[in-house]
Amino acid sequence: MAEIIQIVVLGLALGGVYALMGSGLSLVFGVMRIVNLAHPSLIMGGAYVAYWGFRLYGIDPLIMLPVAAVILAATGVILYKLFFEREARSAKYSEMTVLLTFAVAMILEGGLATAFTNTQRVTSPEYATDAFFIGSVFIPKGQLYAGIVSLVLIGGLALFLKFSRFGYAIRATTQNREAAELLGVNVNFVGLASFAIGVGLAGAAGTLVSFVFSFYPSKHWEWIAVLMSLVVLGGMGSILGTVVASFLLSVIAAFVGYYFGATWSTLTFYIALFVVLLVRPQGLFGEKPELA
Amino acid sequence: MNELLEVRDVVAGYGDGPAILNGASLKVQPGKVHCIIGPNGAGKSTLLKAICGMLKVRQGDVKLRGEDLKGLRPDQVLKKGICFVPQERALFPKMTVRENLRMGGFSLEDKSDLEERIDEIEERFPILKERRDQHAGTMSGGQQQTLSMARTMIIRPDIVMLDEPSLGLAPKIVQEVFDIMHVMAETGITVLIVEQNALMGLKNADWGVVLDLGRTLFEGPADEVLADPRIQELYLGGKKAA
Numbered sequence: 001m002a003e004i005i006q007i008v009v010l011g012l013a014l015g016g017v018y019a020l021m022g023s024g025l026s027l028v029f030g031v032m033r034i035v036n037l038a039h040p041s042l043i044m045g046g047a048y049v050a051y052w053g054f055r056l057y058g059i060d061p062l063i064m065l066p067v068a069a070v071i072l073a074a075t076g077v078i079l080y081k082l083f084f085e086r087e088a089r090s091a092k093y094s095e096m097t098v099l100l101t102f103a104v105a106m107i108l109e110g111g112l113a114t115a116f117t118n119t120q121r122v123t124s125p126e127y128a129t130d131a132f133f134i135g136s137v138f139i140p141k142g143q144l145y146a147g148i149v150s151l152v153l154i155g156g157l158a159l160f161l162k163f164s165r166f167g168y169a170i171r172a173t174t175q176n177r178e179a180a181e182l183l184g185v186n187v188n189f190v191g192l193a194s195f196a197i198g199v200g201l202a203g204a205a206g207t208l209v210s211f212v213f214s215f216y217p218s219k220h221w222e223w224i225a226v227l228m229s230l231v232v233l234g235g236m237g238s239i240l241g242t243v244v245a246s247f248l249l250s251v252i253a254a255f256v257g258y259y260f261g262a263t264w265s266t267l268t269f270y271i272a273l274f275v276v277l278l279v280r281p282q283g284l285f286g287e288k289p290e291l292a
Numbered sequence: 293m294n295e296l297l298e299v300r301d302v303v304a305g306y307g308d309g310p311a312i313l314n315g316a317s318l319k320v321q322p323g324k325v326h327c328i329i330g331p332n333g334a335g336k337s338t339l340l341k342a343i344c345g346m347l348k349v350r351q352g353d354v355k356l357r358g359e360d361l362k363g364l365r366p367d368q369v370l371k372k373g374i375c376f377v378p379q380e381r382a383l384f385p386k387m388t389v390r391e392n393l394r395m396g397g398f399s400l401e402d403k404s405d406l407e408e409r410i411d412e413i414e415e416r417f418p419i420l421k422e423r424r425d426q427h428a429g430t431m432s433g434g435q436q437q438t439l440s441m442a443r444t445m446i447i448r449p450d451i452v453m454l455d456e457p458s459l460g461l462a463p464k465i466v467q468e469v470f471d472i473m474h475v476m477a478e479t480g481i482t483v484l485i486v487e488q489n490a491l492m493g494l495k496n497a498d499w500g501v502v503l504d505l506g507r508t509l510f511e512g513p514a515d516e517v518l519a520d521p522r523i524q525e526l527y528l529g530g531k532k533a534a
Contacts, residue, residue, distance in 0.1 A: 179378065184399025
């Protein structure tokens with residue numbers, strides 16, 4: 001029994017970070033229909049900001065979090081202005097964003113590899129290797145802190161979307177772009193701002209990743225399938241869905257990892273992606289795909 | 293005459309495509325219900341989209357109280373006092389009814405009395421009060437249409453433009469839609485409606501505008517337009533047998 005509890009605890013502890021990584025991706029897809037394949041490489045960007053602060057100045061990654069979020073959000077603004085704004089009215093927008101963001105991911109990977117080499121890195125604040133014990137169950141401090149910070153950020157995002165004026169504008173644009181525009185929403189600005197928020201969240205997630213996992217520039221390829229499976233299982237564009245999917249899959253992955261080995265635990269996400277697409281393509285909280 | 297809105301010889305179309313409107317004109321009198329009729333493809337919806345800034349006006353004039361609206365974005369036209377309800381799906385299906393109403397007031401500079409304005413609308417349309425916490429997408433077609441029309445009243449606009457509000461609704465519900473339109477007119481809102489069902493539309497309007505092939509054929513008091521033999525020609529493809 002203690003074993004089971006231990007596995008669930010470890011799964012839940014990681015679920016929060018997954019949820020934060022996935023929610024930025026989900027937001028950007030929901031509002032802009034941008035399939036952002038560069039999201040994980042932007043997360044890597046955030047991880048390297050944390051690494052840079054930690055190695056050079058000994059700054060705690062959690063303190064670097066807002067710095068990384070701002071730097072990455074600014075990167076988001078630049079990317080959006082360069083690549084996405086002009087194409088926003090194109091009928092093939094979503095398809096084109098797949099190619100565009102794929103290219104962005106390659107460029108970021110190359111840039112990070114040039115700046116930091118392809119060596120595995122990790123930031124190692126003291127808590128990253130420490131743990132709490134409740135009876136025989138241990139909770140790694142690093143994962144716990146990362147999970148709590150993630151949930152706070154996602155909670156903040158949810159409150160912002162639910163209650164703020166700009167949150168209304170984002171939700172309205174997600175659900176009916178034309179109607180939002182006709183009610184006075186500047187949908188171009190909403191697109192830009194949501195993209196910046198989504199990428200800023202990637203930056204924030206990156207600083208947490210920096211002490212929960214080891215990372216190197218090309219690692220983002222491993223993440224993309226994981227994040228896609230979270231967003232697809234949750235329902236494309238549903239942030240709540242992404243959060244639920246994150247906890248669900250990371251607990252399942254923890255069980256698979258425990259009983260079949262770590263290699264298989266990554267496969268959980270791939271298999272989930274296939275199963276969802278076959279059985280329930282709209283995911284947990286998504287709308288049924290239109291048959292047109 | 294003292295026009296609220298004047299559209300003169302407007303040429304407009306979608307993107308770089310051919311012009312759909314080829315000299316459409318229209319005069320809107322304050323406080324009246326105006327109905328634009330015409331056969332399929334006449335450019336009725338296109339005209340509304342050109343007025344509200346969704347489409348670029350290539351030639352001609354669109355003036356509200358003498359002020360040029362050409363080149364403004366939809367959110368800017370809205371701020372001038374013209375609210376457009378597009379055909380179908382004008383709502384945010386996963387927002388509640390109340391949230392949809394709040395979105396109606398999005399463009400208000402001063403939001404201090406927004407909740408009171410919404411309460412007022414709920415009093416006028418009790419079904420919206422009853423369903424206030426329900427997702428808009430889960431309501432019936434008629435209720436959704438009520439919501440999208442009532443929502444425009446939040447900002448107390450000068451003109452509301454409705455693009456075929458009766459589309460896809462059961463005949464019994466259609467009259468309700470026109471009733472809401474009359475409620476709007478009573479509160480002083482000028483209505484400009486596009487209607488496929490010419491007879492129904494004109495019967496509920498003060499002023500009729502007949503559009504064909506992107507131009508205004510003629511306009512006049514609704515009952516006169518209704519009685520005009522040219523209507524028969526337009527809709528039945530030939531002169532009515534004497």
